[in-house]
Amino acid sequence: MEQLTLIGIGTGSLDHVTLAGIDAMRGVDLVLIPRKGTGKDDLADLRRILLATHAPDTPVVEFDMPVRDETGDYTQRVDDWHDRIAAVWRQAVPPGTRHVGLLVWGDPSLYDSTLRIAARLTPRPACRVIPGITALQALTAAHAIPLNTVNGPVVITTGRQLRDGGWPDTAQRVAVLLDGECSFQTLDPTGVQIWWGAFLGMDNQMLVTGALGEVAGDIMQRRANARADHGWIMDTYLLARATN
16 A cells, blocks of 8 residues: 545535545545444445445445443543454555545544554555544534634533543533533533534434523433434534623
8 A cells, every 4th residue: 555545524414525536436446445343334335325426437445443442541542442453454454555535534633643653554555645624614614603703712621531631621612522421410510501512424413402401311311312213323512601
């Protein structure tokens, strides 16, 4: 493998793919598609549909995504998981293949590890990134709101960091990704507004907004129901704290 192209495909809508992304799908020798196990077929199906629609002549190679160990030190187990994924990529690519593509959910720049995994490949291929619609863009567009206040700072963080550190200092708004624990429930809800969204860009998109103290329970119930129905859920949210 001499070149690896990472193509951001947005958060679930076929319309999220850019013209540059379509050109990239057509220009690679093959596309790797991860299979993430029972109940998560939607994630692979969307990739298959995108390729069938925009690049039907591009060969596809599918691979089973390694399961991350959930015991031990968090940083170490993520590091080990990335090593295993890189090894699976190497094994999946047929000998003699020069240019490989990967379709990345959302955008490779925002809380996605594809670039970090690519850096573990030996020899390391040249890497090209085609940007995609991020979850934050899809969220704020769906709610028809700006991400920031006028001249106001926004912190983009994870649920784990919100639980461990609370509301970030100086932030007027906090955007939270990768939160499987509904970490907003650990905050003092006084004066906090939330804009939440799940399955953004997909036909089953879900949106809730309101005062955190009033809608937190509703979000948690909707999230639990959706996860039970689909076997997976991708969601994100934006928090705003009232200023005096």
